Amino acid sequence: MTDELFLPFDEHPERSQRRRHAVDGNRGRNGKKKKKKKRGRGRSFLALFLTLLLLGGLAGGAYFGYDKLKSFFITPDYTTAASSAEVQVEIKDGYLGKEIAKELRAKDVIKSEQAFVEASEANPAAKNIQPGVYKLRIQLSAADAIKMLLDTANRITNGITITEGLSTFKIYKLLSEKLEIPLAEFKAAAKDPIKLGVPDWWFKREDGKKESRSLEGFLFPDTYEFPPNVTAESALKMMVARFLDVTGKLNYADKAAELNISPYQALIVASLAQAEAGNADDLGKVARVSYNRVFSDKAVQEIGTCRCLQFDVTVNYSREIAGKEPKPSSGLSQAELTDPKNPYNRNAKGLPPTPINNPGQHALEAAADPPKGDWLYFVAIDKQGHSAFSSTHSQFCRDNQTAVKAGVLKQSSC
Numbered sequence: 191m192t193d194e195l196f197l198p199f200d201e202h203p204e205r206s207q208r209r210r211h212a213v214d215g216n217r218g219r220n221g222k223k224k225k226k227k228k229r230g231r232g233r234s235f236l237a238l239f240l241t242l243l244l245l246g247g248l249a250g251g252a253y254f255g256y257d258k259l260k261s262f263f264i265t266p267d268y269t270t271a272a273s274s275a276e277v278q279v280e281i282k283d284g285y286l287g288k289e290i291a292k293e294l295r296a297k298d299v300i301k302s303e304q305a306f307v308e309a310s311e312a313n314p315a316a317k318n319i320q321p322g323v324y325k326l327r328i329q330l331s332a333a334d335a336i337k338m339l340l341d342t343a344n345r346i347t348n349g350i351t352i353t354e355g356l357s358t359f360k361i362y363k364l365l366s367e368k369l370e371i372p373l374a375e376f377k378a379a380a381k382d383p384i385k386l387g388v389p390d391w392w393f394k395r396e397d398g399k400k401e402s403r404s405l406e407g408f409l410f411p412d413t414y415e416f417p418p419n420v421t422a423e424s425a426l427k428m429m430v431a432r433f434l435d436v437t438g439k440l441n442y443a444d445k446a447a448e449l450n451i452s453p454y455q456a457l458i459v460a461s462l463a464q465a466e467a468g469n470a471d472d473l474g475k476v477a478r479v480s481y482n483r484v485f486s487d488k489a490v491q492e493i494g495t496c497r498c499l500q501f502d503v504t505v506n507y508s509r510e511i512a513g514k515e516p517k518p519s520s521g522l523s524q525a526e527l528t529d530p531k532n533p534y535n536r537n538a539k540g541l542p543p544t545p546i547n548n549p550g551q552h553a554l555e556a557a558a559d560p561p562k563g564d565w566l567y568f569v570a571i572d573k574q575g576h577s578a579f580s581s582t583h584s585q586f587c588r589d590n591q592t593a594v595k596a597g598v599l600k601q602s603s604c
Contacts, residue, residue: 267305270334273327278346280417281339283321290319294335298328305332315340322347323417348420351413352429354550355464358406359510361548365425375422380405386423387430396452397540407457407545408433436551445558449481460557461545465503468575472568473556475579479565484540492566492583500536502527507546508534570598 277297281290291306300306309332310316319339323346326338338344350368352361362376383405384390392408393401409426410433416425437443437453446456463476483489484497493500505527506516511534527536534542549557565579567586571593578589587604594602 265305265308266302268301268329268331270331271329273329275328276325277328278323278418279326280323281319281321285321287316290339294326297326299326299330300332300335301329302332306335309333309336320345322415346418348416348418349413350416352409352411352548354411354553355461355547356411357507357510357547358404358409361409361429365422369416369420369422369425371420371422371425376426379423379426383408383430386426387434389434392457393454394452395454396450397455399540399543402543404544405430407461407548409548410436411548411550437554440551440554440558442554442558449558455541456557457549457554458541458545460549460553461547462499462501462503463556464547464549464553466501466568467553468570468577470552472575472577472579473553474559474561475563475565475577476568477553477557478560478563479568479579480541481560482564482566486564486566488564488581489566492581496537496539498537498539499541502536504534504538504542504546505532505536507542508532569593569603572596572598 277299279293279297279299281293285293287307287310288303291300291303294300294306295303313333313336316336316339319336324339324344325346326335326344330338348369350365352364356364358380362373362380365371366373366376379386383393383403386405386408388405388408393403395401405426409429412429412432414425414428414432416428442456443453446453449456459477459480462480463473467473467476480499483493483499489497502519502522505522509516529535530537532538534546563579564581566581567583567589568577568579569586569589570576571578571589573596578592580586580589583604587602590599590602590604593599
């Protein structure tokens with residue numbers, strides 16, 4: 191018997207029989223073949239339509255998804271356009287990349303903060319961006335925004351240099367002229383140093399003298415870039431903040447405590463050294479002379495019991511307070527020098543009520559850490575402003591003769 195598993199499909203008995211029945215079933219009673227209905231073509235069209243619709247939906251979804259994914263992986267950034275719209279952006283002192291980016295994004299200069307951070311990482315020069323107010327275009331690429339910030343032509347400058355040793359009165363006048371702000375506004379703002387940022391403990395003294403809350407001494411000499419919208423009050427606040435920053439880094443209060451004086455007394459001495467020293471090399475020695483004259487017992491033996499400075503510069507400062515111009519020492523009368531009603535007179539006991547100018551960093555350092563010495567006198571002995579220091583009046587007189595020979599003095603003061 192032939193194995194059915196190996197018979198051809200059509201030759202299999204059961205399958206052949208079913209096929210014949212199927213063929214016969216397609217014929218009618220009269221033996222004619224039945225006509226097929228056309229339902230299959232409609233179904234095929236519907237299937238095709240649904241397939242295309244599905245494919246279209248998948249394609250649209252894929253594109254939408256890609257667009258979304260692209261926003262995650264590609265940092266949003268403008269392509270610099272030829273826009274003429276400009277804005278002013280202030281980069282404050284101490285700002286780093288993220289802070290700068292935040293300011294730029296807020297003014298629509300850049301599209302995203304991340305774009306600026308990435309552009310900064312790609313451009314090492316970005317770390318050289320300086321504080322100040324800049325005029326920039328809107329909707330820049332982050333890379334172009336950095337280029338504009340590095341171009342000094344885009345920086346709105348209003349730089350004013352305050353030199354060491356200027357009194358507040360001279361500073362107010364200078365700022366008034368340069369910033370075109372009425373002088374009266376500076377004087378009004380200066381009446382409350384605490385409001386301008388000076389901590390109240392700065393005015394404390396250890397010598398029993400009454401506190402005098404003057405702004406003198408707290409306007410640090412430097413070059414300042416004032417913003418276009420600066421006011422008298424905000425300008426003075428900037429200078430006070432700079433003073434506090436410098437003295438903080440110098441540990442000024444701690445160093446004054448080591449000298450058994452208050453920071454304010456050290457500030458007064460710094461202003462005296464700034465006014466009297468003709469050369470930066472002598473700042474520390476002049477500060478030491480000031481301390482010795484006021485606090486040392488030897489000064490009582492050598493000079494007298496007044497413990498007074500006997501500096502002409504304090505008298506000249508009192509003239510500024512009165513709205514008068516300073517005079518050379520030779521132009522000050524004896525009555526003016528020793529006026530008992532003037533707390534800044536030559537013979538006033540101890541340190542004056544306030545600083546007499548605004549000392550620079552070197553003078554501050556000199557007063558906070560003066561060299562050791564028993565000097566009580568000094569006099570300039572050369573045209574470069576160097577002074578000779580001595581602990582006795584007799585040596586001081588000899589130094590005066592040296593000054594006369596050098597042409598620094600017309601005649602000895604001894």
